[in-house]
Amino acid sequence: MKKAIITILCLLLVSAFVFAGGSNEGAAASAAPKYKEAVVCADGSQITTGDPQSINNLQHNRLFKCSHNTLVSYNSAAAVYEPELATSWEWSSDLLTLTLKLRDDVTFQNGEKFTANDVKYSYERIMGMNSTASSKFVGVLDHVEVVDDYTVKLVLVSPNVDWLDTLALPLASIVNQKAIEADALKGPWVGTGMWIITDLEEGDFVHMVKNDNYWGDTTPTRELTLRYISESSARLIALQNGEVDVCIGPATTEKGFIEEDPTLELIEIPSSTCCYFAFNTSKGPGADENLRLALAHCINYEDVILGASSGEGTRAISNWGPVTYGYYDGFGDYTYDLELAKQYLEKSAYKTLTISVKDSARLRAAQVIQANAKEIGLTINIEELEAAALTAKSAFKTAEHESMIYTLGWNSYGDDASRAYGVGSNTNKATLTNDRVMELLKLARECTDDAQRKSYYAEIQTLNHEHAWYLPLFYTELSVAVNKGVSGVIWEGHQSHDYSNIVVSI
Amino acid sequence: MHRYVIKRILLLIPVIIGVSFMIYFIMDLAPGDIITQLVGEDASEEQIAALRHQYGYDRSVFYRYGKYMLGLLHGDLGTSYITKKPVWDMYITRLPKTFWLAIGASVVAIGLSIPLGIVSAVKSGSLIDNSCMVMALLGLSMPNFWLGLLLIIEFSLNLGWVPSGGFRGFSSVILPAITIGTGHMAVMTRTTRSSMIDVIRQDYLRTARAKGVSEHKVITKHAFRNAFIPILTIIGGQLCAGIGGAVITESVFSWPGVGRLIIDYVHQRDVPVVTGSIIMTTIITGVIHLAVDLLYAVVDPRIKGKYSRKGLRLAPRVKTKRGAA
Numbered sequence: 122m123k124k125a126i127i128t129i130l131c132l133l134l135v136s137a138f139v140f141a142g143g144s145n146e147g148a149a150a151s152a153a154p155k156y157k158e159a160v161v162c163a164d165g166s167q168i169t170t171g172d173p174q175s176i177n178n179l180q181h182n183r184l185f186k187c188s189h190n191t192l193v194s195y196n197s198a199a200a201v202y203e204p205e206l207a208t209s210w211e212w213s214s215d216l217l218t219l220t221l222k223l224r225d226d227v228t229f230q231n232g233e234k235f236t237a238n239d240v241k242y243s244y245e246r247i248m249g250m251n252s253t254a255s256s257k258f259v260g261v262l263d264h265v266e267v268v269d270d271y272t273v274k275l276v277l278v279s280p281n282v283d284w285l286d287t288l289a290l291p292l293a294s295i296v297n298q299k300a301i302e303a304d305a306l307k308g309p310w311v312g313t314g315m316w317i318i319t320d321l322e323e324g325d326f327v328h329m330v331k332n333d334n335y336w337g338d339t340t341p342t343r344e345l346t347l348r349y350i351s352e353s354s355a356r357l358i359a360l361q362n363g364e365v366d367v368c369i370g371p372a373t374t375e376k377g378f379i380e381e382d383p384t385l386e387l388i389e390i391p392s393s394t395c396c397y398f399a400f401n402t403s404k405g406p407g408a409d410e411n412l413r414l415a416l417a418h419c420i421n422y423e424d425v426i427l428g429a430s431s432g433e434g435t436r437a438i439s440n441w442g443p444v445t446y447g448y449y450d451g452f453g454d455y456t457y458d459l460e461l462a463k464q465y466l467e468k469s470a471y472k473t474l475t476i477s478v479k480d481s482a483r484l485r486a487a488q489v490i491q492a493n494a495k496e497i498g499l500t501i502n503i504e505e506l507e508a509a510a511l512t513a514k515s516a517f518k519t520a521e522h523e524s525m526i527y528t529l530g531w532n533s534y535g536d537d538a539s540r541a542y543g544v545g546s547n548t549n550k551a552t553l554t555n556d557r558v559m560e561l562l563k564l565a566r567e568c569t570d571d572a573q574r575k576s577y578y579a580e581i582q583t584l585n586h587e588h589a590w591y592l593p594l595f596y597t598e599l600s601v602a603v604n605k606g607v608s609g610v611i612w613e614g615h616q617s618h619d620y621s622n623i624v625v626s627i
Numbered sequence: 628m629h630r631y632v633i634k635r636i637l638l639l640i641p642v643i644i645g646v647s648f649m650i651y652f653i654m655d656l657a658p659g660d661i662i663t664q665l666v667g668e669d670a671s672e673e674q675i676a677a678l679r680h681q682y683g684y685d686r687s688v689f690y691r692y693g694k695y696m697l698g699l700l701h702g703d704l705g706t707s708y709i710t711k712k713p714v715w716d717m718y719i720t721r722l723p724k725t726f727w728l729a730i731g732a733s734v735v736a737i738g739l740s741i742p743l744g745i746v747s748a749v750k751s752g753s754l755i756d757n758s759c760m761v762m763a764l765l766g767l768s769m770p771n772f773w774l775g776l777l778l779i780i781e782f783s784l785n786l787g788w789v790p791s792g793g794f795r796g797f798s799s800v801i802l803p804a805i806t807i808g809t810g811h812m813a814v815m816t817r818t819t820r821s822s823m824i825d826v827i828r829q830d831y832l833r834t835a836r837a838k839g840v841s842e843h844k845v846i847t848k849h850a851f852r853n854a855f856i857p858i859l860t861i862i863g864g865q866l867c868a869g870i871g872g873a874v875i876t877e878s879v880f881s882w883p884g885v886g887r888l889i890i891d892y893v894h895q896r897d898v899p900v901v902t903g904s905i906i907m908t909t910i911i912t913g914v915i916h917l918a919v920d921l922l923y924a925v926v927d928p929r930i931k932g933k934y935s936r937k938g939l940r941l942a943p944r945v946k947t948k949r950g951a952a
Binding site: 167169170175177251252253255256259260305306322323324325326348349350351352354355358359361362364506507508509510511512513514516518545547 | 657658659660663664665666667670671672673674677678681709710711712717720721772776779780783784787790791792793794878879880881883887888891894895896
């Protein structure tokens with residue numbers, strides 16, 4: 122009996138050691154990070170195509186950053202261009218030719234080897250497409266020369282030191298000729314990126330799986346889905362109940378729910394999107410500088426921010442993006458001075474002005490400005506139009522608007538100013554044709570001296586402040602609600618976030 | 628009967644021509660065109676001119692419409708300016724989802740409104756009648772986006788029973804179907820009630836009761852069958868409305884249906900997608916109305932004879948009192 126008890130005790134002791142060891146192993150295993158295999162990101166804008174060269178907008182850019190690669194990429198945190206499919210690059214002395222050395226270890230998702238011919242095919246395809254993307258290439262790139270399999274020369278029409286930025290945009294992604302010739306619709310989906318597009322249900326979702334043959338570092342996530350949920354409340358609910366892991370642009374009024382929820386996190390990103398007031402300076406009341414300055418000095422800008430975005434905006438001094446190259450605000454803000462505003466208005470022949478707007482936030486901003494202007498005797502009429510109608514009405518050549526409230530998402534590079542100030546640009550909502558501004562834009566485009574370039578851009582912004590072609594109102598707030606385990610995303614102020622390395626820890 | 632069906636199908640041709648003409652020209656009159664949507668606001672004059680030529684915008688709207696209709700004659704609904712996909716493919720991808728939603732909403736509406744309408748008519752003037760009418764009124768008064776969000780919060784967020792949106796199989800149909808169905812329920816309940824009240828006062832029902840037929844049988848077999856034709860008309864109309872797309876509900880539930888397809892592409896001025904989708908919806912609507920008309924004959928065999936008669940009107944006159952004739 123005694124022997125049996127001793128044997129049982131020994132067995133218990135041994136098993137205690139065994140289980141203790143096992144539990145230690147379990148503890149070690151649980152200490153290792155675990156990630157979700159499938160991640161879902163929800164957005165309020167829909168993805169309609171998997172062809173990176175056919176379109177240039179935020180929601181598509183987020184997709185193409187996952188599925189495709191560009192020759193170079195822009196690191197916005199460090200403000201430097203980094204190699205992607207190109208390993209190095211060199212400008213010619215006349216700034217007309219950019220020679221790039223390419224990686225030799227990259228294959229497309231269909232198994233084809235990536236070479237310089239793919240760069241030539243991709244860029245020539247963009248130029249022949251007549252798309253929102255091609256307008257960045259046509260008139261800028263003259264032709265592409267293949268030097269050898271892994272060297273390519275890009276010859277420009279005129280010097281443009283911002284050309285690298287265009288090459289870093291998702292619209293300049295490299296596509297595969299063989300895939301496109303085999304299938305014109307789905308062929309452009311084939312890129313060299315970390316994620317392979319497997320399904321695109323327009324108006325619903327895009328599904329991707331990880332490219333196991335990707336040339337760079339990869340993520341533990343196996344599947345990535347970008348879902349379209351147009352209604353902001355429904356988007357947030359989908360995040361709250363775990364259907365999605367990322368919710369772009371939750372409603373301002375619902376941010377409280379996110380902050381109260383311990384499983385969620387609200388990410389606030391400094392935005393480069395500026396909301397500003399634009400006068401049509403080519404004719405009518407907007408052409409009268411006194412009227413423009415009268416309005417500039419009578420607007421209560423804080424009230425505008427409160428009215429348009431429930432106070433969730435940052436006062437803009439220049440109408441440029443705060444992270445855009447060459448940003449300058451040394452001239453200071455317009456003073457809120459009703460007497461000064463009245464003096465300007467007295468000198469003006471116009472006492473009424475029409476503001477055209479296209480959505481409820483801009484309508485509210487216009488209503489605040491209307492109330493402010495009334496105090497100096499300026500009558501403001503508000504005209505609410507549908508987006509396409511306003512675009513047509515404010516097109517550069519045929520502009521009929523008197524003034525409008527416009528929102529521009531600025532890119533990081535300096536020549537982005539050509540959109541807002543360039544002759545012929547439909548984003549030039551002031552229909553500005555100022556010779557000095559055009560000269561400054563050209564000088565800056567062709568200048569490699571950093572300080573000199575910045576001085577050109579500073580002069581443009583100072584001229585704008587003096588003549589009040591554009592009245593900067595505010596920078597919009599950019600928020601994203603995420604599952605607390607989300608990491609690896611590069612959040613961008615211009616909203617073309619990079620989900621490539623997204624992981625969600627569990 | 629066959630002559631009637633053929634006539635109705637042939638009548639669809641001028642309807643399609645009329646609808647396509649109106650849509651095409653209204654889209655053309657709307658300010659803004661597809662060119663800016665395609666190349667963006669930063670495009671050069673040359674790019675814009677090239678695209679205007681490519682899509683025929685340098686010629687008259689009659690030319691473009693004629694070209695579109697010529698393609699339609701060959702069964703081609705056109706190609707989207709934006710996505711470059713055939714409109715047929717885009718429409719047919721969305722149609723099953725819209726069909727699911729329309730059927731689901733009809734099931735909810737019929738399931739709720741017919742019992743409510745019958746009870747209301749039988750107990751006319753009573754508290755039950757008034758309660759049923761208040762319920763119907765509530766269904767009509769609640770805005771879809773509000774009801775939809777409430778349902779999502781309760782059944783998706785709090786209870787976790789169904790997905791909050793998107794097309795994810797049968798479970799995802801339930802909430803949007805309830806949202807649309809409760810709106811439809813109001814009209815259908817009132818129609819059922821008034822139709823039943825008309826019928827239950829008829830002499831033949833009194834005779835049936837006098838002959839000892841049970842009240843349940845009198846109501847469900849004798850009265851309801853004769854009261855059903857106006858209800859059938861409403862069901863057909865609401866099914867057609869569903870096929871056309873319930874844009875607000877589709878938006879709240881992120882439902883990739885036909886309604887949102889049309890609205891999204893109206894904003895982008897993609898004329899082939901809008902025109903092609905509306906033509907398809909017109910055809911389906913015409914077919915549903917024809918099916919409803921044929922169902923009249925199933926419900927009331929006397930109507931069948933009228934369909935067969937030569938020189939018959941295209942739609943038989945339907946009366947609600949004492950059957951149909």
